[in-house]
Amino acid sequence: MTGGVEETSRVRTLLLEASGWQGHRAGQHLDVRLTAPDGYQAERSYSIASAPGDPLAITVERLEDGEVSPYLVDVAREGDEFEVRGPIGGYFVWEDDGNPVLLVGGGSGVVPLMSMIRSSAGSTPIRLLYSSRTLDDVIYRQELDSRAGDKLEVFQTLTREQPPGWTGYTRRIDGDMLREVAWPAADKPHVFVCGSTRFVDAAADGLVALGYEPLSIRTERFGATGG
Amino acid sequence: MPPFSRGFQGRRSEGPADRIPPGQHLVDDFPVLSAGPTPHTPLDEWTFAIEGGAEPVSWTWEEFQALPSEEVTKDIHCVTKWSKLDTVWRGVSLDTLLGAVESDAGYLLAFCDGGYTTNLPLEHVTDGKAWIAYDYDGEPLEPEHGGPARMLVPHLYFWKSAKWIRGFRLQDEDEPGFWESNGYHILGDPWLEQRYWGD
Numbered sequence: 001m002t003g004g005v006e007e008t009s010r011v012r013t014l015l016l017e018a019s020g021w022q023g024h025r026a027g028q029h030l031d032v033r034l035t036a037p038d039g040y041q042a043e044r045s046y047s048i049a050s051a052p053g054d055p056l057a058i059t060v061e062r063l064e065d066g067e068v069s070p071y072l073v074d075v076a077r078e079g080d081e082f083e084v085r086g087p088i089g090g091y092f093v094w095e096d097d098g099n100p101v102l103l104v105g106g107g108s109g110v111v112p113l114m115s116m117i118r119s120s121a122g123s124t125p126i127r128l129l130y131s132s133r134t135l136d137d138v139i140y141r142q143e144l145d146s147r148a149g150d151k152l153e154v155f156q157t158l159t160r161e162q163p164p165g166w167t168g169y170t171r172r173i174d175g176d177m178l179r180e181v182a183w184p185a186a187d188k189p190h191v192f193v194c195g196s197t198r199f200v201d202a203a204a205d206g207l208v209a210l211g212y213e214p215l216s217i218r219t220e221r222f223g224a225t226g227g
Numbered sequence: 228m229p230p231f232s233r234g235f236q237g238r239r240s241e242g243p244a245d246r247i248p249p250g251q252h253l254v255d256d257f258p259v260l261s262a263g264p265t266p267h268t269p270l271d272e273w274t275f276a277i278e279g280g281a282e283p284v285s286w287t288w289e290e291f292q293a294l295p296s297e298e299v300t301k302d303i304h305c306v307t308k309w310s311k312l313d314t315v316w317r318g319v320s321l322d323t324l325l326g327a328v329e330s331d332a333g334y335l336l337a338f339c340d341g342g343y344t345t346n347l348p349l350e351h352v353t354d355g356k357a358w359i360a361y362d363y364d365g366e367p368l369e370p371e372h373g374g375p376a377r378m379l380v381p382h383l384y385f386w387k388s389a390k391w392i393r394g395f396r397l398q399d400e401d402e403p404g405f406w407e408s409n410g411y412h413i414l415g416d417p418w419l420e421q422r423y424w425g426d
Contacts, residue, residue, distance in 0.1 A: 035235070042252065044308060067237060089410055197371060208264050
Protein backbone atom coordinates (compact mmCIF):
# COMPACT_ATOMS: atom_id res chain seq x y z
CA MET A 1 0.00 0.00 0.00
CA THR A 2 1.51 3.31 -1.08
CA GLY A 3 -1.18 5.70 0.07
CA GLY A 4 -4.79 6.28 1.05
CA VAL A 5 -7.45 8.85 0.26
CA GLU A 6 -10.47 9.36 2.50
CA GLU A 7 -13.38 9.67 0.07
CA THR A 8 -16.22 9.81 2.62
CA SER A 9 -16.56 8.87 6.29
CA ARG A 10 -17.10 5.24 5.24
CA VAL A 11 -15.14 4.99 2.03
CA ARG A 12 -11.44 5.04 1.36
CA THR A 13 -9.27 4.69 -1.73
CA LEU A 14 -6.11 2.62 -1.30
CA LEU A 15 -3.22 3.13 -3.68
CA LEU A 16 -1.34 -0.08 -4.29
CA GLU A 17 1.91 -1.09 -5.80
CA ALA A 18 1.65 -4.74 -6.85
CA SER A 19 4.74 -6.52 -8.06
CA GLY A 20 4.09 -8.38 -11.28
CA TRP A 21 0.83 -6.56 -11.96
CA GLN A 22 0.06 -6.99 -15.65
CA GLY A 23 -2.42 -4.14 -16.02
CA HIS A 24 -6.19 -4.28 -16.16
CA ARG A 25 -9.24 -3.22 -18.16
CA ALA A 26 -11.76 -0.69 -16.89
CA GLY A 27 -14.43 -2.42 -14.78
CA GLN A 28 -12.39 -5.37 -13.57
CA HIS A 29 -11.81 -6.27 -9.93
CA LEU A 30 -9.09 -7.82 -7.84
CA ASP A 31 -8.94 -10.11 -4.83
CA VAL A 32 -7.36 -8.99 -1.57
CA ARG A 33 -6.03 -11.58 0.87
CA LEU A 34 -5.08 -10.59 4.41
CA THR A 35 -2.97 -12.81 6.63
CA ALA A 36 -3.02 -12.63 10.44
CA PRO A 37 0.12 -13.38 12.48
CA ASP A 38 -1.11 -16.92 13.17
CA GLY A 39 -1.60 -17.61 9.47
CA TYR A 40 -5.37 -17.09 9.40
CA GLN A 41 -6.42 -15.58 6.07
CA ALA A 42 -9.44 -13.72 4.74
CA GLU A 43 -10.15 -12.91 1.09
CA ARG A 44 -12.56 -10.48 -0.57
CA SER A 45 -13.00 -8.93 -4.02
CA TYR A 46 -12.82 -5.17 -4.71
CA SER A 47 -13.44 -3.16 -7.84
CA ILE A 48 -10.48 -1.37 -9.33
CA ALA A 49 -11.01 2.38 -9.32
CA SER A 50 -8.03 3.54 -11.33
CA ALA A 51 -7.73 3.78 -15.08
CA PRO A 52 -5.52 1.25 -16.82
CA GLY A 53 -2.02 2.65 -16.85
CA ASP A 54 -2.47 4.84 -13.76
CA PRO A 55 -1.22 3.80 -10.31
CA LEU A 56 -3.38 0.89 -9.15
CA ALA A 57 -6.18 1.93 -6.77
CA ILE A 58 -9.16 0.26 -5.15
CA THR A 59 -11.96 2.10 -3.36
CA VAL A 60 -13.45 0.28 -0.39
CA GLU A 61 -16.60 0.92 1.64
CA ARG A 62 -16.54 -0.10 5.29
CA LEU A 63 -19.22 -2.68 6.02
CA GLU A 64 -20.01 -2.54 9.73
CA ASP A 65 -20.16 -6.32 10.10
CA GLY A 66 -17.34 -6.86 7.63
CA GLU A 67 -14.05 -8.59 8.22
CA VAL A 68 -11.74 -7.22 5.53
CA SER A 69 -13.29 -3.85 4.65
CA PRO A 70 -12.93 -2.34 8.17
CA TYR A 71 -9.25 -3.25 8.07
CA LEU A 72 -8.72 -1.68 4.65
CA VAL A 73 -10.67 1.48 5.52
CA ASP A 74 -9.50 2.05 9.13
CA VAL A 75 -6.31 0.13 9.85
CA ALA A 76 -4.14 -0.36 6.78
CA ARG A 77 -1.61 2.39 6.18
CA GLU A 78 1.14 3.33 3.79
CA GLY A 79 3.83 0.70 3.68
CA ASP A 80 1.60 -2.16 4.79
CA GLU A 81 1.62 -5.30 2.71
CA PHE A 82 -1.07 -7.74 1.70
CA GLU A 83 -1.66 -10.01 -1.25
CA VAL A 84 -3.65 -9.00 -4.28
CA ARG A 85 -4.63 -11.15 -7.21
CA GLY A 86 -6.00 -9.99 -10.50
CA PRO A 87 -7.20 -8.45 -12.60
CA ILE A 88 -10.35 -10.59 -12.63
CA GLY A 89 -13.42 -10.59 -14.84
CA GLY A 90 -14.09 -10.30 -18.55
CA TYR A 91 -17.78 -9.37 -18.47
CA PHE A 92 -18.20 -6.09 -16.60
CA VAL A 93 -15.52 -4.51 -18.78
CA TRP A 94 -15.64 -1.50 -21.06
CA GLU A 95 -13.71 -1.14 -24.29
CA ASP A 96 -14.04 2.38 -25.71
CA ASP A 97 -15.30 2.02 -29.29
CA GLY A 98 -16.87 5.47 -29.50
CA ASN A 99 -20.44 4.28 -28.86
CA PRO A 100 -22.22 6.25 -26.14
CA VAL A 101 -21.97 4.89 -22.62
CA LEU A 102 -24.56 4.83 -19.86
CA LEU A 103 -23.22 4.24 -16.36
CA VAL A 104 -25.67 3.71 -13.51
CA GLY A 105 -24.20 3.43 -10.02
CA GLY A 106 -25.61 3.16 -6.52
CA GLY A 107 -23.36 3.97 -3.56
CA SER A 108 -19.95 2.34 -3.87
CA GLY A 109 -21.22 0.79 -7.10
CA VAL A 110 -19.74 3.88 -8.70
CA VAL A 111 -16.20 2.51 -8.22
CA PRO A 112 -15.81 0.37 -11.36
CA LEU A 113 -17.73 3.03 -13.29
CA MET A 114 -15.14 5.59 -12.17
CA SER A 115 -12.42 3.41 -13.65
CA MET A 116 -14.28 3.66 -16.96
CA ILE A 117 -14.70 7.43 -16.69
CA ARG A 118 -11.04 7.85 -15.84
CA SER A 119 -9.97 5.68 -18.76
CA SER A 120 -12.05 7.52 -21.36
CA ALA A 121 -9.99 9.31 -23.96
CA GLY A 122 -12.53 12.13 -23.78
CA SER A 123 -14.20 11.84 -27.17
CA THR A 124 -16.87 9.26 -26.23
CA PRO A 125 -20.13 10.61 -24.81
CA ILE A 126 -20.73 9.22 -21.32
CA ARG A 127 -23.69 9.70 -19.02
CA LEU A 128 -23.45 8.76 -15.36
CA LEU A 129 -26.53 8.40 -13.18
CA TYR A 130 -25.31 8.11 -9.61
CA SER A 131 -27.43 7.54 -6.53
CA SER A 132 -26.20 8.31 -3.02
CA ARG A 133 -27.97 8.73 0.30
CA THR A 134 -26.63 12.18 1.17
CA LEU A 135 -24.16 14.63 -0.31
CA ASP A 136 -21.56 13.51 2.23
CA ASP A 137 -21.87 9.96 0.89
CA VAL A 138 -20.97 10.96 -2.67
CA ILE A 139 -17.70 9.27 -3.60
CA TYR A 140 -15.33 11.16 -5.95
CA ARG A 141 -17.51 14.26 -5.61
CA GLN A 142 -14.91 16.84 -6.54
CA GLU A 143 -13.41 14.78 -9.31
CA LEU A 144 -16.83 14.18 -10.87
CA ASP A 145 -17.59 17.89 -10.67
CA SER A 146 -14.36 18.76 -12.39
CA ARG A 147 -14.61 16.05 -15.05
CA ALA A 148 -18.23 16.83 -15.95
CA GLY A 149 -18.61 18.65 -19.22
CA ASP A 150 -19.60 18.15 -22.84
CA LYS A 151 -18.63 14.50 -23.03
CA LEU A 152 -19.32 13.45 -19.45
CA GLU A 153 -22.78 14.30 -18.17
CA VAL A 154 -23.28 13.56 -14.48
CA PHE A 155 -26.79 13.14 -13.06
CA GLN A 156 -27.07 12.63 -9.33
CA THR A 157 -29.83 11.67 -6.98
CA LEU A 158 -29.68 12.02 -3.20
CA THR A 159 -32.25 9.69 -1.76
CA ARG A 160 -32.19 10.46 1.95
CA GLU A 161 -31.22 14.07 2.51
CA GLN A 162 -30.46 16.97 0.21
CA PRO A 163 -28.56 20.18 0.95
CA PRO A 164 -30.31 23.54 0.42
CA GLY A 165 -30.36 24.48 -3.23
CA TRP A 166 -29.88 20.92 -4.47
CA THR A 167 -30.90 20.74 -8.13
CA GLY A 168 -30.44 17.01 -8.73
CA TYR A 169 -32.92 14.21 -8.20
CA THR A 170 -34.23 13.47 -4.72
CA ARG A 171 -35.62 9.95 -4.97
CA ARG A 172 -34.63 6.38 -5.63
CA ILE A 173 -33.89 5.52 -9.21
CA ASP A 174 -37.04 4.80 -11.24
CA GLY A 175 -38.33 4.50 -14.79
CA ASP A 176 -39.03 8.22 -15.23
CA MET A 177 -35.53 9.12 -14.11
CA LEU A 178 -33.99 6.60 -16.49
CA ARG A 179 -36.14 7.88 -19.35
CA GLU A 180 -34.80 11.39 -18.74
CA VAL A 181 -31.17 10.34 -18.45
CA ALA A 182 -30.63 7.27 -20.62
CA TRP A 183 -29.57 7.39 -24.25
CA PRO A 184 -32.28 6.21 -26.64
CA ALA A 185 -31.98 2.42 -26.95
CA ALA A 186 -31.59 2.91 -30.71
CA ASP A 187 -28.20 4.59 -30.10
CA LYS A 188 -26.86 1.18 -29.03
CA PRO A 189 -25.14 2.49 -25.92
CA HIS A 190 -22.89 0.39 -23.72
CA VAL A 191 -24.62 0.04 -20.36
CA PHE A 192 -23.03 -0.74 -17.02
CA VAL A 193 -25.08 -0.90 -13.82
CA CYS A 194 -23.46 -1.50 -10.42
CA GLY A 195 -24.86 -1.34 -6.92
CA SER A 196 -26.88 -3.30 -4.42
CA THR A 197 -29.14 -6.06 -5.67
CA ARG A 198 -32.24 -3.92 -5.22
CA PHE A 199 -30.66 -0.97 -6.99
CA VAL A 200 -29.40 -3.02 -9.92
CA ASP A 201 -32.73 -4.79 -10.39
CA ALA A 202 -34.60 -1.47 -10.36
CA ALA A 203 -32.23 0.07 -12.89
CA ALA A 204 -32.05 -2.97 -15.16
CA ASP A 205 -35.84 -3.50 -15.13
CA GLY A 206 -36.31 0.18 -15.93
CA LEU A 207 -33.94 0.02 -18.86
CA VAL A 208 -35.58 -3.11 -20.25
CA ALA A 209 -38.92 -1.27 -20.07
CA LEU A 210 -37.33 1.54 -22.12
CA GLY A 211 -36.51 -0.94 -24.87
CA TYR A 212 -32.94 -1.82 -23.94
CA GLU A 213 -31.93 -5.31 -25.01
CA PRO A 214 -31.46 -7.31 -21.75
CA LEU A 215 -28.19 -8.79 -22.96
CA SER A 216 -26.77 -5.31 -23.56
CA ILE A 217 -27.15 -4.36 -19.88
CA ARG A 218 -24.07 -5.38 -17.97
CA THR A 219 -24.67 -5.60 -14.25
CA GLU A 220 -22.65 -6.09 -11.11
CA ARG A 221 -24.56 -6.67 -7.89
CA PHE A 222 -23.18 -6.67 -4.40
CA GLY A 223 -25.05 -8.14 -1.50
CA ALA A 224 -25.11 -6.93 2.08
CA THR A 225 -22.26 -9.18 3.02
CA GLY A 226 -19.38 -8.29 0.76
CA GLY A 227 -17.21 -8.10 3.88
CA MET B 228 5.15 -17.18 2.90
CA PRO B 229 2.64 -14.36 2.40
CA PRO B 230 3.30 -11.07 4.19
CA PHE B 231 1.53 -10.59 7.52
CA SER B 232 -1.01 -7.82 7.34
CA ARG B 233 -0.04 -5.53 10.21
CA GLY B 234 -2.88 -5.19 12.68
CA PHE B 235 -5.12 -7.76 11.04
CA GLN B 236 -6.59 -10.30 13.42
CA GLY B 237 -9.61 -11.42 11.44
CA ARG B 238 -12.93 -12.60 12.66
CA ARG B 239 -12.58 -16.33 12.68
CA SER B 240 -15.31 -18.12 10.85
CA GLU B 241 -17.73 -19.71 13.26
CA GLY B 242 -18.41 -22.48 10.76
CA PRO B 243 -17.06 -26.02 10.88
CA ALA B 244 -13.71 -26.02 9.07
CA ASP B 245 -14.44 -29.21 7.17
CA ARG B 246 -17.43 -27.54 5.50
CA ILE B 247 -15.86 -24.20 4.53
CA PRO B 248 -13.58 -24.48 1.48
CA PRO B 249 -10.33 -22.47 1.35
CA GLY B 250 -10.77 -18.71 0.90
CA GLN B 251 -14.51 -18.85 1.74
CA HIS B 252 -16.37 -17.28 4.66
CA LEU B 253 -19.75 -18.06 6.10
CA VAL B 254 -22.83 -15.90 5.56
CA ASP B 255 -26.33 -16.13 7.00
CA ASP B 256 -28.15 -14.18 4.31
CA PHE B 257 -28.36 -15.14 0.65
CA PRO B 258 -26.46 -12.67 -1.56
CA VAL B 259 -27.58 -12.29 -5.17
CA LEU B 260 -25.11 -12.45 -8.03
CA SER B 261 -26.32 -12.46 -11.61
CA ALA B 262 -25.22 -11.11 -14.96
CA GLY B 263 -27.79 -8.80 -16.49
CA PRO B 264 -31.41 -8.05 -15.64
CA THR B 265 -33.57 -10.59 -13.80
CA PRO B 266 -35.84 -12.36 -16.34
CA HIS B 267 -39.50 -12.90 -15.48
CA THR B 268 -40.78 -15.75 -17.64
CA PRO B 269 -44.47 -16.62 -17.13
CA LEU B 270 -44.93 -20.24 -16.09
CA ASP B 271 -47.30 -20.96 -18.98
CA GLU B 272 -44.46 -20.08 -21.37
CA TRP B 273 -41.82 -22.00 -19.45
CA THR B 274 -40.45 -25.27 -20.77
CA PHE B 275 -37.45 -27.36 -19.89
CA ALA B 276 -35.68 -28.96 -22.86
CA ILE B 277 -32.86 -31.42 -23.32
CA GLU B 278 -31.24 -31.19 -26.73
CA GLY B 279 -28.51 -33.25 -28.30
CA GLY B 280 -29.88 -36.69 -27.41
CA ALA B 281 -31.28 -39.25 -29.84
CA GLU B 282 -34.60 -37.36 -29.61
CA PRO B 283 -35.14 -33.89 -28.18
CA VAL B 284 -37.30 -33.94 -25.04
CA SER B 285 -39.09 -31.17 -23.25
CA TRP B 286 -41.46 -30.62 -20.36
CA THR B 287 -43.98 -27.88 -19.67
CA TRP B 288 -44.04 -26.39 -16.17
CA GLU B 289 -46.96 -28.61 -15.27
CA GLU B 290 -45.27 -31.74 -16.61
CA PHE B 291 -42.05 -30.80 -14.84
CA GLN B 292 -43.87 -30.43 -11.52
CA ALA B 293 -45.30 -33.91 -12.00
CA LEU B 294 -41.82 -35.47 -12.22
CA PRO B 295 -40.55 -37.16 -9.06
CA SER B 296 -38.82 -34.56 -6.89
CA GLU B 297 -36.46 -34.69 -3.93
CA GLU B 298 -35.78 -32.41 -1.00
CA VAL B 299 -32.06 -31.93 -0.46
CA THR B 300 -30.07 -30.00 2.16
CA LYS B 301 -26.75 -28.75 0.86
CA ASP B 302 -23.89 -26.33 1.55
CA ILE B 303 -23.31 -23.83 -1.25
CA HIS B 304 -20.15 -21.91 -2.14
CA CYS B 305 -20.03 -18.78 -4.29
CA VAL B 306 -16.83 -17.86 -6.12
CA THR B 307 -17.20 -14.35 -4.64
CA LYS B 308 -16.15 -16.08 -1.40
CA TRP B 309 -19.29 -16.59 0.61
CA SER B 310 -20.52 -19.98 1.69
CA LYS B 311 -23.92 -20.80 3.11
CA LEU B 312 -24.60 -24.01 4.99
CA ASP B 313 -27.63 -26.28 5.12
CA THR B 314 -29.66 -24.68 2.33
CA VAL B 315 -32.86 -26.61 1.63
CA TRP B 316 -34.09 -27.16 -1.92
CA ARG B 317 -36.71 -29.17 -3.74
CA GLY B 318 -36.30 -30.17 -7.34
CA VAL B 319 -35.87 -32.89 -9.91
CA SER B 320 -32.66 -34.89 -10.00
CA LEU B 321 -30.69 -34.73 -13.23
CA ASP B 322 -30.59 -38.52 -13.04
CA THR B 323 -34.36 -38.47 -13.58
CA LEU B 324 -34.15 -36.00 -16.46
CA LEU B 325 -31.25 -37.71 -18.20
CA GLY B 326 -33.09 -41.01 -17.85
CA ALA B 327 -35.52 -39.70 -20.46
CA VAL B 328 -32.76 -39.24 -23.02
CA GLU B 329 -30.57 -41.58 -25.01
CA SER B 330 -27.08 -40.19 -25.36
CA ASP B 331 -23.42 -41.00 -24.83
CA ALA B 332 -22.34 -37.35 -24.58
CA GLY B 333 -19.77 -36.45 -21.95
CA TYR B 334 -20.81 -32.84 -21.27
CA LEU B 335 -23.73 -30.50 -21.11
CA LEU B 336 -24.15 -26.81 -21.77
CA ALA B 337 -27.00 -25.35 -19.73
CA PHE B 338 -28.99 -22.50 -21.26
CA CYS B 339 -31.13 -19.98 -19.47
CA ASP B 340 -33.47 -17.05 -19.84
CA GLY B 341 -31.30 -13.98 -20.13
CA GLY B 342 -28.76 -15.73 -22.33
CA TYR B 343 -26.60 -17.20 -19.57
CA THR B 344 -24.87 -20.52 -20.21
CA THR B 345 -22.65 -22.79 -18.14
CA ASN B 346 -20.87 -26.03 -18.96
CA LEU B 347 -20.61 -29.19 -16.88
CA PRO B 348 -19.15 -32.66 -17.35
CA LEU B 349 -21.93 -35.23 -17.04
CA GLU B 350 -19.98 -37.13 -14.38
CA HIS B 351 -20.43 -34.05 -12.19
CA VAL B 352 -24.22 -33.96 -12.53
CA THR B 353 -25.15 -37.64 -12.32
CA ASP B 354 -25.44 -40.08 -9.40
CA GLY B 355 -27.25 -37.65 -7.11
CA LYS B 356 -25.00 -34.64 -7.65
CA ALA B 357 -27.33 -32.18 -9.40
CA TRP B 358 -30.96 -31.04 -9.49
CA ILE B 359 -33.22 -28.60 -11.26
CA ALA B 360 -34.57 -26.84 -8.17
CA TYR B 361 -37.82 -24.89 -8.01
CA ASP B 362 -38.35 -24.53 -4.25
CA TYR B 363 -36.00 -22.93 -1.77
CA ASP B 364 -36.58 -23.20 1.97
CA GLY B 365 -40.09 -24.52 1.39
CA GLU B 366 -41.19 -21.69 -0.90
CA PRO B 367 -41.23 -21.25 -4.67
CA LEU B 368 -37.79 -20.02 -5.75
CA GLU B 369 -37.71 -16.20 -6.03
CA PRO B 370 -36.76 -14.72 -9.43
CA GLU B 371 -33.70 -12.98 -7.96
CA HIS B 372 -32.39 -16.36 -6.83
CA GLY B 373 -33.09 -18.01 -10.17
CA GLY B 374 -36.80 -18.81 -10.07
CA PRO B 375 -38.88 -20.30 -11.44
CA ALA B 376 -36.15 -22.95 -11.64
CA ARG B 377 -32.39 -23.11 -11.41
CA MET B 378 -29.69 -25.73 -11.60
CA LEU B 379 -28.32 -26.93 -8.27
CA VAL B 380 -24.81 -28.41 -8.37
CA PRO B 381 -23.74 -27.75 -4.82
CA HIS B 382 -20.31 -29.41 -4.96
CA LEU B 383 -19.09 -26.83 -7.51
CA TYR B 384 -18.91 -23.02 -7.20
CA PHE B 385 -22.41 -21.67 -7.35
CA TRP B 386 -22.15 -19.99 -10.77
CA LYS B 387 -22.50 -23.54 -12.13
CA SER B 388 -25.95 -23.66 -10.52
CA ALA B 389 -27.39 -21.64 -13.39
CA LYS B 390 -30.35 -19.39 -12.60
CA TRP B 391 -33.47 -19.27 -14.79
CA ILE B 392 -32.47 -22.49 -16.48
CA ARG B 393 -34.56 -23.58 -19.46
CA GLY B 394 -32.66 -26.70 -20.46
CA PHE B 395 -29.35 -28.04 -21.61
CA ARG B 396 -27.66 -29.37 -24.68
CA LEU B 397 -25.73 -32.63 -24.49
CA GLN B 398 -22.35 -32.34 -26.15
CA ASP B 399 -19.24 -34.39 -26.85
CA GLU B 400 -16.99 -31.47 -25.94
CA ASP B 401 -16.69 -29.26 -22.89
CA GLU B 402 -17.68 -25.89 -24.35
CA PRO B 403 -17.00 -22.96 -22.00
CA GLY B 404 -20.16 -21.16 -20.87
CA PHE B 405 -20.62 -17.53 -19.89
CA TRP B 406 -18.35 -17.09 -16.87
CA GLU B 407 -16.03 -19.81 -18.10
CA SER B 408 -15.38 -17.61 -21.17
CA ASN B 409 -14.90 -14.56 -18.93
CA GLY B 410 -12.00 -15.55 -16.74
CA TYR B 411 -13.54 -18.21 -14.52
CA HIS B 412 -12.43 -21.82 -14.20
CA ILE B 413 -13.77 -24.45 -16.57
CA LEU B 414 -14.86 -26.79 -13.70
CA GLY B 415 -14.92 -24.74 -10.47
CA ASP B 416 -14.28 -27.15 -7.58
CA PRO B 417 -14.30 -25.01 -4.40
CA TRP B 418 -12.22 -27.51 -2.42
CA LEU B 419 -9.46 -27.17 -5.04
CA GLU B 420 -10.10 -23.39 -5.14
CA GLN B 421 -10.61 -23.50 -8.90
CA ARG B 422 -11.85 -19.93 -9.17
CA TYR B 423 -10.20 -18.45 -12.21
CA TRP B 424 -8.33 -19.33 -15.38
CA GLY B 425 -5.00 -20.82 -14.38
CA ASP B 426 -6.16 -22.23 -11.00
